[in-house]
Amino acid sequence: MRELVYYVAVSIDGYIADAHGGFDAFLVEGDHAEVVFGEYADALPVQAHTALGIEPPGTRFDTVLMGWNTLTPALDIGITSPYPHLRQYVATTHPREHDPAITLTTDPLATVRDLKREDGLGIWLCGGGRLAGTLLPEIDRLVLKRNPVVLGSGVPLFGGLPQPARPFALTDVRRFASGVVIEEYAAPRR
Numbered sequence: 001m002r003e004l005v006y007y008v009a010v011s012i013d014g015y016i017a018d019a020h021g022g023f024d025a026f027l028v029e030g031d032h033a034e035v036v037f038g039e040y041a042d043a044l045p046v047q048a049h050t051a052l053g054i055e056p057p058g059t060r061f062d063t064v065l066m067g068w069n070t071l072t073p074a075l076d077i078g079i080t081s082p083y084p085h086l087r088q089y090v091a092t093t094h095p096r097e098h099d100p101a102i103t104l105t106t107d108p109l110a111t112v113r114d115l116k117r118e119d120g121l122g123i124w125l126c127g128g129g130r131l132a133g134t135l136l137p138e139i140d141r142l143v144l145k146r147n148p149v150v151l152g153s154g155v156p157l158f159g160g161l162p163q164p165a166r167p168f169a170l171t172d173v174r175r176f177a178s179g180v181v182i183e184e185y186a187a188p189r190r
């Protein structure tokens with residue numbers, strides 16, 4: 001069965017963006033970039049592929065899910081379909097004008113369960129925190145790019161609403177000279 005993978009940059013203290021929704025504090029350059037631009041190039045937006053002159057490899061993910069607030073910064077710069085190489089699902093409770101390449105969902109849990117029944121590559125949970133909080137019961141793998149910064153406040157990794165505890169097993173830790181640590185966790189098999 002295909003996996004739902006929450007692959008996300010996070011601070012030491014568990015925030016995926018600062019209190020203003022920005023993530024300038026997260027490191028783009030450094031030796032960890034080899035993983036971001038190599039292994040995880042499927043999770044780069046179209047403007048990054050264009051700037052780097054690379055094609056998405058199409059080896060890790062074929063689908064992305066994001067919350068409406070995560071799509072908004074792309075819309076603000078005129079990009080209505082940030083991941084055209086992936087099937088794009090955006091969670092919202094509102095009817096919204098959207099690019100035809102995007103499918104809106106008002107029930108992301110049901111959407112993920114349906115997608116998991118199909119054949120294909122991994123399903124990337126892009127974020128943000130609120131959507132990740134909803135989808136926590138369906139997450140199969142966490143890949144956290146832990147950046148060496150304390151933000152103190154901001155957007156929590158799982159949105160900050162109370163959740164029942166869910167144990168994960170640590171499966172890999174990669175430390176980089178940049179100070180970034182990539183941690184991987186697997187959900188227990190059902």
Ligand SMILES: NC(=O)c1ccc[n+]([C@@H]2O[C@H](COP(=O)([O-])OP(=O)(O)OC[C@H]3O[C@@H](n4cnc5c(N)ncnc54)[C@H](OP(=O)(O)O)[C@@H]3O)[C@@H](O)[C@H]2O)c1
Binds near residue numbers: 021106
């Ligand atoms: N560090 C990283 O790698 C990373 C990755 C992704 C995002 N981010 C950051 O995270 C922030 C956004 O996170 P966020 O937690 O504020 O928001 P979010 O999860 O991206 O979006 C929240 C919105 O998505 C919709 N939504 C979420 N759960 C839903 C559900 N169960 N059913 C239906 N709709 C649902 C709702 O949209 P409506 O209000 O339209 O109903 C909700 O207001 C941004 O600052 C973004 O830049 C960081």
